[in-house]
Amino acid sequence: MANTFPEEGNTGIGTTNPQRALHVAGQDGVIRVDRSGNSSGVIINRTASDDINTPWKVFGLLVEAKDNNDGIFRISDFGVGVAGGSKTRLSIDNDGNVEIPGTITASNLNSPSDLRYKENIAPLSDALDKVLAMQGVCYQWKQEEFQEKQFSDNSQIGFIGQDMETICPEVVFTDSEGYKSLDYSRLAPVFVEAIKQQQQLIEQQKSALEKALAKIAKLEATIEKPSA
Structure with missing residues (x-):
């Protein structure tokens, strides 16, 4: 059952303290999207245009670990990024250029x-x-x-x-x-x-x-x- 909190305007599923307009919480996989057609399964659109350093405003999709030092995975119209704390671990820009600070180990690179x-x-x-x-x-x-x-x-x-x-x-x-x-x-x-x-x-x-x-x-x- 979904709980709506009008004073904040947020809806929570599995939580009584929703942090966003829709906040889903649970121990197992909490969201499943199936599609049978050729359209996109999930569309996330960013409309904000200010402060590019604010992840929730910049990035279309953000997957964040409980501890910020564990890492963050982001997909946006600015590219894709994986970060831990203040350190960027991976970035992919709109031209397809990939940057990974550190050491890369791979069995094959063709x-x-x-x-x-x-x-x-x-x-x-x-x-x-x-x-x-x-x-x-x-x-x-x-x-x-x-x-x-x-x-x-x-x-x-x-x-x-x-x-x-x-x-x-x-x-x-x-x-x-x-x-x-x-x-x-x-x-x-x-x-x-x-x-x-x-x-x-x-x-x-x-x-x-x-x-x-x-x-x-x-x-x-x-x-x-x-x-x-």
Whole structure:
């Protein structure tokens, strides 16, 4: 049975202290929505437009743990977010970009690569020159300045985004605030082609050296041969 409290304008099911216009409480699953047609099973529409930092005003759907530190899951017209306390654990913006502070562990991570998806295919050129121009560095994250990123305090190795943009712009992503990030997996083809180019140089030098050694051996044999 639903209990309505006119003074607050809220309706409670399973609770005598409803916190919202409709508040459902229970020990088991409290809401079930079945649909047989092709329309949306649940539509939640946000109409407020003020203070974007107020979750109940901003987010179309909010799932909140009892203890705020346990985490919050949000879906909105601003994107999707999972947070614990004041820390954002996951965000998905309207362009489909995903940001997860911390460490990601996955058994498989696949990128589309089928020939049928691609056009204007051409071999990589100057791969060795690109690799020689890269500068690997070790560094520490600026944790205090960028606390929202939840950077690790461990020593890091990698490349600098601005440097890589001049060498392999295809692997550099720039966000809406101008910060750079790298897709390190896209560097693999560059390294492969650089190794192949380097191997070609090695083979050429090996062949030239073998020919030079053969000439030297022939000259030595001529010198050592007694005159008739």
